[in-house]
Amino acid sequence: MLGRSPLTCILLVAVATCAVAQHAPPWTEDCRKSTYPPSGPTFRGQVPWYTINLDLPPYKRWHELMVDKAATVKVLVNSLKNVVNAFVPSGKIMQMVDEKLPSMLGNFPGPFEEEMKGIADVTGIPLGVLEWILGKKDAMWIGFITRSVLENSTSYEEAKNILTKTKLLAPAYFILGGNRSGEGCVITRERKDALDVYELAAKQGRWYVVETNYDRWKNPLFLDDRRTPAKMCLNRTTQENISFAALYDVLSTKPVLNKLTVFTTLMDVTRGRYETYLRDCPDPCIGW
Ligand SMILES: *[C@@H]1O[C@H](CO)[C@@H](O)[C@H](O)[C@H]1NC(C)=O
Ligand SMILES: *[C@@H]1O[C@H](CO)[C@@H](O)[C@H](O)[C@H]1NC(C)=O
Ligand SMILES: *[C@@H]1O[C@H](CO)[C@@H](O)[C@H](O)[C@H]1NC(C)=O
Numbered sequence: 337m338l339g340r341s342p343l344t345c346i347l348l349v350a351v352a353t354c355a356v357a358q359h360a361p362p363w364t365e366d367c368r369k370s371t372y373p374p375s376g377p378t379f380r381g382q383v384p385w386y387t388i389n390l391d392l393p394p395y396k397r398w399h400e401l402m403v404d405k406a407a408t409v410k411v412l413v414n415s416l417k418n419v420v421n422a423f424v425p426s427g428k429i430m431q432m433v434d435e436k437l438p439s440m441l442g443n444f445p446g447p448f449e450e451e452m453k454g455i456a457d458v459t460g461i462p463l464g465v466l467e468w469i470l471g472k473k474d475a476m477w478i479g480f481i482t483r484s485v486l487e488n489s490t491s492y493e494e495a496k497n498i499l500t501k502t503k504l505l506a507p508a509y510f511i512l513g514g515n516r517s518g519e520g521c522v523i524t525r526e527r528k529d530a531l532d533v534y535e536l537a538a539k540q541g542r543w544y545v546v547e548t549n550y551d552r553w554k555n556p557l558f559l560d561d562r563r564t565p566a567k568m569c570l571n572r573t574t575q576e577n578i579s580f581a582a583l584y585d586v587l588s589t590k591p592v593l594n595k596l597t598v599f600t601t602l603m604d605v606t607r608g609r610y611e612t613y614l615r616d617c618p619d620p621c622i623g624w
């Protein structure tokens with residue numbers, strides 16, 4: 337507790353005492369078992385699957401999906417506009433974004449400019465608004481860099497290099513896995529470059545890395561510690577026995593699973609498997 341204000345200390349001690357008295361806070365549970373394949377009250381459903389054909393010209397790639405989603409995207413964009421207009425009520429900002437921004441901004445890299453023009457034309461949302469939502473040009477939007485790496489990187493090292501060095505719009509964590517022994521890391525990013533790259537160290541017995549939503553050298557907030565429960569559950573399995581079923585058990589254990597969990601995705605780079613499930617966390621469950 338070095339460096340914390342006395343008030344925080346008192347609060348933490350009080351909470352810790354209460355937690356010990358009850359053995360564990362009510363929103364935690366023992367590591368779940370046999371939750372996979374997903375079912376029951378923590379499983380809210382499958383996500384729809386869409387195929388984007390990258391062999392089409394960039395302008396056309398998103399047309400089919402956007403015809404389906406235009407209404408939803410418009411609702412989303414309008415609520416963002418409303419937030420902006422609530423702060424600057426004259427509506428002048430959004431008018432400027434609609435009309436002037438496209439010419440003020442440069443081009444997005446690679447196929448993204450053309451793809452967005454295609455989306456703008458199908459949805460009727462002005463390009464300026466889309467670009468304003470996605471961000472400035474001198475740095476990469478997280479979605480763009482992820483897409484570039486997934487589309488064009490041909491090795492773990494290359495992917496790691498790009499994710500470590502490309503200038504970003506916002507800080508982020510990248511969790512990267514390769515298909516060979518020892519290929520796995522968590523990259524903690526600032527806008528300019530990486531603060532930290534935390535790698536597997538199979539020889540020292542570290543066969544997994546865990547990232548919740550904290551820099552790994554910082555302690556999570558006491559009530560938001562999902563790192564320790566995740567590690568505890570992972571420690572009950574072994575590198576040889578890790579599987580989608582074992583991972584889904586970990587990700588189904590409160591408070592790793594919590595009210596803010598929207599979906600759970602399992603990926604296996606070697607087998608080319610990718611599964612996503614919508615989640616729920618019925619009461620009692622921590623979250624906001
Ligand atoms: C991937 O590489 C191809 C060929 O160089 C290029 O046309 C495409 O735009 C790249 N994709 C991305 C997302 O940058
Ligand atoms: C790993 O991926 C690389 C790049 O796609 C591929 O050349 C290699 O055969 C893969 N190795 C294994 C063990 O799957
Ligand atoms: C998990 O196991 C590792 C390696 O044995 C150990 O260092 C770590 O303290 C364990 N963590 C938890 C939360 O049990």
Ligand SMILES: *[C@@H]1O[C@H](CO)[C@@H](O)[C@H](O)[C@H]1NC(C)=O
Nearest residue numbers: 571572573574575576577578
């Ligand atoms: C790991 O899996 C093997 C084969 O499926 C099984 O025999 C063994 O008991 C498992 N070990 C643990 C620790 O679960």
